[in-house]
Amino acid sequence: MRAVVFEQYQTFPSLTDVEKPTPGPGEVLLKVAGAGACHSDVAVYREFQEGQPGAQRPAFVLGHENSGWVDSVGEGVTGFTVGDAYLVYGPVGCGHCRYCSKGQDTYCENAATNPYMGIGLGRDGGMAEYVTVPARNLVPLGDADPIAAAPLSDAALTPYHAIKNSLPNLAGGGKYALVVGLGGLGQIAVQILTALTGATVIATDMKEDAMARAAERGAITVPGGPDQADRIREITGGTGVDAAFDFVGATPTVKLAQASMAVGGRFTVVGIAGGTTEWNFFSTPYESTITNTYWGTIEDLHDVVAMYRAGQIEPDIERFALADALEAYRKLEAGELSGRAVVVPTL
Template sequence: MRALRLPNWKSEPEVVEVDEPTPGPGEVVVKIGGAGACHSDLHLMDDFENGSAPWNPPFTLGHENAGWVHTLGTGVTGLAVGQPVAVYGPWGCGTCERCRVGVDPYCENLAGAPAPGGGGGLGLDGGMAEYELVPDARHLVPLPDGLDPVLAAPLTDAGLTPYHAIRRSWAKLPPGSTAVVIGVGGLGHVGVQILKATTAARVIAVDTREEALKLAEGYGAELTLLSGPRTAEEIRKATPGGRGADVVLDFVGADVTMALGLAAARTVGDLTVVGIAGGTLPVSFFSVPYELSVQTTYWGSRPELAEVLELGARGLVRPKITRFDLEDAPIAYREMRQGSLEGRAVIVP
């Protein structure tokens, strides 16, 4: 079969021929209907080197995957050949307390995980191929009726990651609250939709690009702001009494965006850093608003993925996608590097 593989760190992916996988006991092979291209893949290509992760290339890219059950290994129950499914991307050990409740990203037995801190497309072979081998049937979530795998694929990360970040702050997003989305890119534009679908908060979107702000406005953001020296002040002016935002979601994670989030946040609010641009934030007693919670998040849980897929099936969360054939996947990454890709790229083998 054809697969898009990363041969080495700091290299470009290549479409090559590899053997079609065969499932062992408890495993499932999925026929891929769509595989999302994620900005984190660019970090694998450009920034990682030996020692950056507990695993190394070569491996097939693609950690946002959906398709149909193709073949079942012995002992697999509850799934049928031809059934549409989404692949839950993080693959933990399956036995620790976190994994048993479906929170594999925070697996505490990394020595027992098939790809510590990763999964298919992150250390093991992912879904940018005609078929993907999933090492445990528990990583498959049935698709709700009416949700096409091409639309479901980006929801497994670009949907699940912002959903988890927003869900943990639901208690701070009642009517009258304000949520700020910094960075309306591949995850941020989905975050705007999730905020509108699951909370009563007023949504403010911030970006450096006019086209990204237009996208956010189309998805329901009540106020859009170009990032600049006075953006935090503008956010505060837009909140009751100038108190600031109850929840700030930073989908960039650079020094400047984290500083903006801090300056715009309300006391007893949340500042959640989702982006991995490598920024830092000095935290001390007087450097942050009182009782402001500053946290990072990574992916989300398997039960949360089922909830995200339900939102997708109802049309409440619909990532803006551009489809690419497998042979054209390198073009998708090129457009991501250039910043010319709007929304998410989905590779359709």
């Protein structure tokens, strides 16, 4: 079968022929419906070096945002019907520590000794015609479109988990939420916040078209510039935002969100651009919190699918045939995509 393979550190992946996988005990073989191309993939093949924390040893098939139809099952697997559509929960932990027992494989206590981080992150992923998945990691899609759903396993799961943790800050009237960065995750974050809270959503990005899409979804947008934080505070009547979500994570965006916080606010850094900031007792709103999250739980992904099936969230996608998958990654790196690139092997 054809697959996009990460073959060597700091080297662009290849589209090549690999052996079709066979499901092992406890696994399901999916015929891939869609595989999302994510900036995390770019970090895997472009930024990491051997031995660096988080680096995954090549070679393996990329693709950690996956959906597909059941093709066959491995030994001991029951309850699946050939042809049914599922969304894939990407993280794979040890399966028996206290975090994995809660479905929070991203925080597995044995991550340092696990053979891989997840599907498409050390283990063969879905940027191919077929992929094997632990049966536990499959969330049913019912009659919902699995191709458009593929990015939800990261681009929706990640903001959903961050927002869910911040819901107490947004309960009640007169609340404000800030979304910094309006790429794939940020656009879905605006939709999730609108669906789950009554908060006024403020959104900012350097791209005018991204802000226009967020505005269509009900957000108040603020363009870039030296007075960004002042303009955000002006919208809130001077008090600042009750919850902020930075989907970039660079130093300027971290500082922007930090400067926009209200007393008792919660600021979650979701993007992994490696930004840093300083903390000062007298310049920080009292009882405000700076935290971070990574991906989400499988329970969260069930919630995400429920929101998708209810029409509350819908990712912006651009479809590519598997033969054009490398072009999708090129456009992703160049910033030329207007939505999430989804590779569709059946095209």
